[in-house]
Structures are given as C-alpha cells and as structure tokens.
Amino acid sequence: MGTPLGDFIRAKRDSIQPETLGLPDYGRRRSPGLRRSDLAVRAGISVEYLTRLEQGRDRNPSPAVVHALADALSLDPAERGHLRYLAKITGGACAGRTRPAPPPRDVRPAVHQTLRLLEPGVAAVTNRLGDILAHTSGYAAVLGAAGLLDVPAPNLTRYVFTDPRSRALFPDWDEVADEQAFDLWLGPSAENSEWLSTELAPVAGPEFTRRLGNHRVPRRGPLRLQHPAGPELRLLRETLDLTADAQQLLVMLPADEDTAAHLDRLTQPTPARLRAIS
Template identity: 80%
Template sequence: RNPSTAVVNALADALSLDPAERTHLRYLAKITGGACPHHVRPTPPSREVRPAVRETLRLLEPGIAAVTNRLGDVLAHTPGYAAVLGAAGLLDHPAPNLTRYVFTDPRARTLFPDWDDIADEQAFDLWLGPSVENSEWLSTELAPVAGPEFTRRLANQLVPRRGPLRLHHPTGPELRLHRETLEFPADAQQLLVLLPADPETATHLTRLTRPAGPHLRAIS
C-alpha cells in the first residue's frame, strides 16, 4: 500500500529533511507503493471570473477587494488590493496564490504580524478547496518547500478563529481590517472585501488606495 502524504510529510519533518531530500523521499514512497512516479496533475480549477462578478468588483473600487478560491489563488482584484497586499510581493507571481506566498515568501512574516494565525487559516482552507484532488496536489507541491510549518498544519482540522486582519504595510502604517466574504458556490470562488477596523486604518487606506490610473486587473 502506498504511504499517505501525511505519513511521508511527518517522517520528513521528524528527520528535518531539506527540500531535495523531501522530494526524493516522496519519490521512493511512490515507487515502493506501486504508484506511478509521474502522476498526472488534476484539471486545475477555473481561473475565469464571471462578468457579473467582475462588475461587482469594479463597483467596489477604490476599496480593497479580490476574487479568490479556497486554494488561495487570487483571480482578480481592485487597485486598492494591489496597493495594500501587493506592495509586499503577493502579486509578483503571474498566477498569485496567497497560500504559497504565506508559506514560502519571507516577506509574508513581515506583512502579517499574526503570521501563525494566517498560516492556520490558509492550511485549513485547503480542506474547502474546489476539489479534493486540487487541494492534495497543492499540498504535495508546497510540502517540500514550506516544510514543517505547513505540513504540521495539514493535520489540524480545528476551525481557526478569524479575527481582524492585521497588516504591516511596507510604507510603515499598521492596518487593522475586517474581512467580509461573499461565496459563489457554483464557481468555487469567493469575493473578499477588506474594510478598515478603526479610524487610523481608514486614514491610511485613503492615502494608500487613492485612485491613480487603470482600474480592475484580472489575472489569467
């Protein structure tokens, strides 16, 4: 029987293996368990955002909002989202993914003062991904590079407490934001809107998100 991903990850954590060693261990587990080492990636979830959802997002400008899925893919966003979260590198990748950013980009620990809480949330949300196959694929892909901080959280099925989001913006201000989420079950997507949680944050956001140029940017 092929060892489960969780068992292989736990063994790699216990042995403090580096990324290359983790990849080799997973390969050995597959071939000794009779699995094909070149398994086929499942069909990725759609990155298309419906026109009505795009229009809703546009109406929220210059606010901080984005269309995402539970894997952490950022599918479309307002300029305000880019000004606040993109300033620390979240949107640098052509296909930005918040889960990957949190666990593999050192800048995430500065952007999120409550990094442990955010990491718990992102790992938990993989259980709610568009499909089990896509969640498992992303988990397997991240495990070698993210290490124990990621793999130990995969076994935690307790619902994380989601309080106000604290951000330390690269320009200096600390922001406190309430999160409001509108689910689109048929699309396996959600609209995330970030709102100021105090007057100081509202003042900073006015400066950071002042419109200057083109509007909605979609990511394909």
C-alpha cells in the first residue's frame, strides 16, 4: 500500500522529461518521465531505497533525504513545503523526535559587560546557527552596513542564503556559505539545527541544501568584506566558546595595515562639527 509521500514522489518523477535535466532521451518507454535510477543517482540514494519510499515500505526518510529528493526533482518552494508536510504526516523525518525549535536568544549580563569592554571593536555574541544575539557598535558599522542587522532577530546564515546584498558584502560568498551551512551541524542542539534548516530549505533551495549535505569542513581563513562605503576589509576571526550558554564571543581583528586604517575610520565616532553662531 502506498503513502501520500510515495505517491507524490512518483507523480513528480513521472512528470519530468529527462532532457529538461540534461539527461539523455531513452526513447519510447513503458513508463513516462524520469527513470527511478536517474532520480536515485541525482538524490544520492539507492534505487532500492527510492523504491521502498515510493511503495510506502519506508515511511521515515531523514531530513537530508527529503532535501535531496526536493533538489533532485527541482521542486519549487511550494512543492518543497508540501513534500516536507507529506513526510511528516507519513511518519517521516520528525517521528519519535523532540519537536524542532529555535534556540533561546538571551545573553547573560556578564557577557554583555564583556562585549562593552570591546567597544568600539568589531565583536558579537553568536551561536552556531548564525544568530547575532548582541554586538558592538563596531560590528554594526562593519557588517550592519549591508543590511545584516535590519531585522529584529538577525541571523547570518539566513542573510547569506536569502539576501542578495550578501553576495556583494562577501567577495568569497561560496566559502562563507559553506561555513554557515556546515556550522548548522554544530548548532546548540539537533532540534535547533533542524528548525533552521527546515525553515531555510524552501527559500534558499539547492544553494543551501547541497552544502548542508556536503559535510565539507571549511578552511576559515581571513574573512574578506567589501564594505558599502568602499574599502575592502580582511579580518581575522577569534572565537571564544561560551560553552554553558551554547554561544560564542566572536572578535574580528584587522589582518593587515590597510584594514586597520579602514576600521579606524569606520568604527570611530564622527567628530562633532563646529557651527558659527551669529
């Protein structure tokens, strides 16, 4: 007996012409659409496992498999949401698990005080999901200038994958995207990571889900920023783990003299102008 999930996967597979995905046309076949073997290869799963999913003999695909199938079928955001919903009601990815939930955003007073001591340097309290929980004025001057801090609950991962301005801010966008996706595996908890990855997958698409499944350990060299005011900055990142809080204190330091000079101009308060009074 099939399941809604299996029926949907099979129907989408039957509706896809191989040539639209750059695959060869195999000529007249008994079944229309994409071959099961081709879909399995694109999704990185076995034909046997795909057969079990379509026939309803496996009702618990992992979130990674659900994302991979969505990418392999080239689903649009609405179809991705429907696929996840079908996986859930079929007994899918979250069966027997704690409900996905966002992490707390509270920062201890002592950590806030530590952050104030770093003014006007470039520093922030974050977590591995990319949440910006607190920051210095220097951080706002450098990273907030391109819109990262425009929302009430800023998140670097969401910004990188959904805000077009991130590609101008980060000249090495692909490397930054790899870092943010990889860090989700190191989130405060599995439930927190699943909450954000489930939220991002429909809107970020393959740029996000492909990286999430790569498990590629990032290099984390100097971070290059193209500030909207003009200067290119090269920043070294020093991270202090706040283990008890599942948070981090991130401090960014200039990697060269030019960056140090640019940071001085960007982060120092603008002197008040004298006005003549007649």
